[in-house]
Amino acid sequence: MSAPHALTPSDRRLGELGPMLVRLGLIVGAIGLGLSFIIAVMGHGDRFFKSYLVAFMVVLSIALGGLFFTILHHLVKAGWSVVVRRIAEGVASTLKYAWIFFIPILVGMLWFGLYDHWSDPTQHDEIVSGKAGYFFFTAPSIEDEGAMAWFWLLRVVIFFAVWAMLAKYFVNASIAQDTSGDVNISRALQKYAPVAMILYAMTQTFASFDWLMSLEPHWFSTMFPVYFFAASCTGFFSLLVLAMFFLHKKNKLTSELTTEHFQDVGKLLFAFGIVFWAYIAYSQYMLLWYANIPETSGWVITRQIHGWGWVSLLLLIGHFAGPFVILISRHMKRAKTILACAAGWMLLMHFIDIYWLTMPTIPYEIKEARNYSALIAATTNEDVGYGWHLLDLTCIVGLAGLLIAGTAKQLSQCALIPEKDPRLNESLAFQNV
Amino acid sequence: MSDSSSILGSTAAPDREAHLTPAANKLYGLMAEFESPAQIVAAAEKVRDAGYRWWDCHTPFPVHGLDQAMGIRATILPVLVFFGGLTGTIAALVLQIFTNAMSFDLWAIVWVRGYDYFISGKPMNSLPAFIPVTFELTVLLASLTVFFGLLLLNGLPRLYHPVFKSQRFARASDDRFFLVIEAKDPQFSRTKTEAMLQALKPLSIEALDS
Numbered sequence: 001m002s003a004p005h006a007l008t009p010s011d012r013r014l015g016e017l018g019p020m021l022v023r024l025g026l027i028v029g030a031i032g033l034g035l036s037f038i039i040a041v042m043g044h045g046d047r048f049f050k051s052y053l054v055a056f057m058v059v060l061s062i063a064l065g066g067l068f069f070t071i072l073h074h075l076v077k078a079g080w081s082v083v084v085r086r087i088a089e090g091v092a093s094t095l096k097y098a099w100i101f102f103i104p105i106l107v108g109m110l111w112f113g114l115y116d117h118w119s120d121p122t123q124h125d126e127i128v129s130g131k132a133g134y135f136f137f138t139a140p141s142i143e144d145e146g147a148m149a150w151f152w153l154l155r156v157v158i159f160f161a162v163w164a165m166l167a168k169y170f171v172n173a174s175i176a177q178d179t180s181g182d183v184n185i186s187r188a189l190q191k192y193a194p195v196a197m198i199l200y201a202m203t204q205t206f207a208s209f210d211w212l213m214s215l216e217p218h219w220f221s222t223m224f225p226v227y228f229f230a231a232s233c234t235g236f237f238s239l240l241v242l243a244m245f246f247l248h249k250k251n252k253l254t255s256e257l258t259t260e261h262f263q264d265v266g267k268l269l270f271a272f273g274i275v276f277w278a279y280i281a282y283s284q285y286m287l288l289w290y291a292n293i294p295e296t297s298g299w300v301i302t303r304q305i306h307g308w309g310w311v312s313l314l315l316l317i318g319h320f321a322g323p324f325v326i327l328i329s330r331h332m333k334r335a336k337t338i339l340a341c342a343a344g345w346m347l348l349m350h351f352i353d354i355y356w357l358t359m360p361t362i363p364y365e366i367k368e369a370r371n372y373s374a375l376i377a378a379t380t381n382e383d384v385g386y387g388w389h390l391l392d393l394t395c396i397v398g399l400a401g402l403l404i405a406g407t408a409k410q411l412s413q414c415a416l417i418p419e420k421d422p423r424l425n426e427s428l429a430f431q432n433v
Numbered sequence: 434m435s436d437s438s439s440i441l442g443s444t445a446a447p448d449r450e451a452h453l454t455p456a457a458n459k460l461y462g463l464m465a466e467f468e469s470p471a472q473i474v475a476a477a478e479k480v481r482d483a484g485y486r487w488w489d490c491h492t493p494f495p496v497h498g499l500d501q502a503m504g505i506r507a508t509i510l511p512v513l514v515f516f517g518g519l520t521g522t523i524a525a526l527v528l529q530i531f532t533n534a535m536s537f538d539l540w541a542i543v544w545v546r547g548y549d550y551f552i553s554g555k556p557m558n559s560l561p562a563f564i565p566v567t568f569e570l571t572v573l574l575a576s577l578t579v580f581f582g583l584l585l586l587n588g589l590p591r592l593y594h595p596v597f598k599s600q601r602f603a604r605a606s607d608d609r610f611f612l613v614i615e616a617k618d619p620q621f622s623r624t625k626t627e628a629m630l631q632a633l634k635p636l637s638i639e640a641l642d643s
Contacts, residue, residue, distance in 0.1 A: 282564060289561050292553070329511075431497045 010254040012419065017250055018412025025405025032398020039391055047391055049108035054358045055395035056101055057212060058235065058351050059403050061228065063098065064204055065236020066091030067163065070170050071200055075193035080264055082427035083256050083417045087243045089174055091236065094406035095167040099160040101399065117217035118149050128217045155210055159203045166196050174418055181420035204229060216362055219299040223284035230280045234273030235350040240265050241343035245336060253416055259334050260430050266333030273346055274327065278320035298362045311356050319349040351396060461595035461643035462615040463626055465635035470496045473610035476633045477502040480612065483629060487618035491596065491611040510582050517578030518571045525570035526563060534558040595641045613641070
């Protein structure tokens with residue numbers, strides 16, 4: 001069908017909003033990270049690395065979600081999502097700089113014992129020594145006291161290289177199409193999308209093993225990367241809804257982004273960020289719960305004692321049950337303001353989710369427990385982890401500011417929608433039947 | 434009207450009146466034939482505004498905006514599905530909790546007794562273990578409600594429909610758009626309804642026997 005809608009193009013550029021957002025994001029980022037550094041130097045060093053890890057993983061998961069959405073769009077030759085793809089590309093483009101913000105974690109790993117058990121596995125028990133090959137490639141013997149976890153470090157390089165490469169390729173090709181309008185660009189992106197998706201899946205999987213799951217040396221879960229992926233979808237789709245809402249508020253893309261697009265992004269948030277997340281979270285929980293082996297259930301028990309039980313319940317209700325009931329209806333997803341409020345809430349829940357994954361550490365007594373009653377006795381221990389700390393706030397605010405600055409910087413260089421994408425008309429005319 | 438359609442349409446146009454013979458059988462309704470999605474949407478809006486209730490549109494493919502043009506109200510199906518799902522949830526939980534964690538007699542056509550069974554050191558009433566069955570039964574009953582609810586609300590399965598008597602209607606699955614107003618509509622009047630349809634400039638109007 002030719003030109004189904006007499007569309008009057010609205011403002012398709014960020015305009016002066018771009019530099020304003022970049023400035024704001026940089027200022028917030030500098031203040032947040034500056035404060036974090038000052039507090040860290042004032043004697044909260046250990047806490048800083050954990051808080052920073054939470055903040056970094058939250059922001060990284062959102063950026064990875066953007067990359068996932070961009071690749072997925074080309075992989076399935078999606079039509080409807082053309083008008084929202086540029087925002088995803090903007091978020092994904094920040095992956096080019098992600099390695100800079102990994103440096104504090106590297107410092108924590110190498111000199112401040114952030115992944116304590118892996119800095120010198122010869123000091124630890126059989127389980128840790130048995131897994132040491134994943135970090136050192138060849139498990140170090142007693143003599144190699146200062147061995148470097150070089151295999152782990154090598155993967156860090158690979159992850160950031162792959163992400164930067166993928167983000168750069170997909171974003172730059174899309175922008176190049178804005179001027180040339182070459183359909184072959186779309187064809188090439190579709191051709192490489194499957195490879196990109198596999199690369200993305202592998203790097204995301206092992207990154208979540210390396211940086212989050214390895215915080216607990218004894219615990220393991222093959223479901224963990226999928227959980228992290230679901231969490232990253234929660235974060236990204238929430239941000240996407242908020243970004244679309246923000247653009248509408250600022251009178252950008254008012255005729256391009258319709259209720260239909262809001263509903264569809266809402267569907268993705270509902271499907272991936274709420275239902276899929278809960279499905280994976282439960283699948284992981286049930287196996288650990290049913291097997292009830294001290295080696296693996298310590299992780300779950302730690303998240304049920306000393307106040308962490310309430311956080312777990314908050315996630316169950318606030319990350320799944322509540323939003324599920326609210327967003328299941330089509331009318332709710334089509335009501336922009338309600339959807340945006342839900343997305344803001346889900347973004348908060350995403351932060352708490354990553355916090356809940358990262359912060360509690362298994363009490364030593366649980367690790368030592370030889371039977372079930374010893375395990376129960378061990379849970380009376382008070383030393384589970386950390387309460388709230390100012391650093392949690394300053395780190396996430398700082399990195400979130402920088403994410404906004406990076407996204408806005410990318411988006412000010414181009415139009416807010418891919419103007420010459422061959423499927424643009426399909427996307428503009430898209431309707432949910 | 435484009436030229437390509439007139440090649441086929443020209444045979445239908447002259448005998449437009451021929452089909453309006455007095456019905457031997459009971460009249461089912463009047464069927465108007467249109468050539469484009471835009472025409473049927475415009476026609477549907479007119480019919481909707483005229484206050485008809487018993488009428489329908491038949492198109493070769495889903496036409497965007499036709500639902501609004503026809504003034505179709507929201508379906509009750511989601512509500513039915515919700516209660517279908519809820520039935521599944523409750524049934525699964527009651528079944529599992531009663532059979533695994535209760536030990537009293539219950540009359541369900543015959544007397545049955547729950548048997549509390551100690552499994553791998555877990556509490557008798559272990560909700561995590563019951564979730565998979567609860568989830569599956571919720572999904573099963575919700576989807577069965579969708580399937581059968583959709584059939585029933587649409588009046589399916591239906592082996593016969595009066596529109597299939599029409600030769601022209603064969604093109605409803607190809608390139609023509611039909612609007613049928615049923616005779617049982619309180620507003621229906623053979624002459625007035627026909628005049629109204631005529632004003633919409635259809636390719637043809639046909640009276641359908643029931």
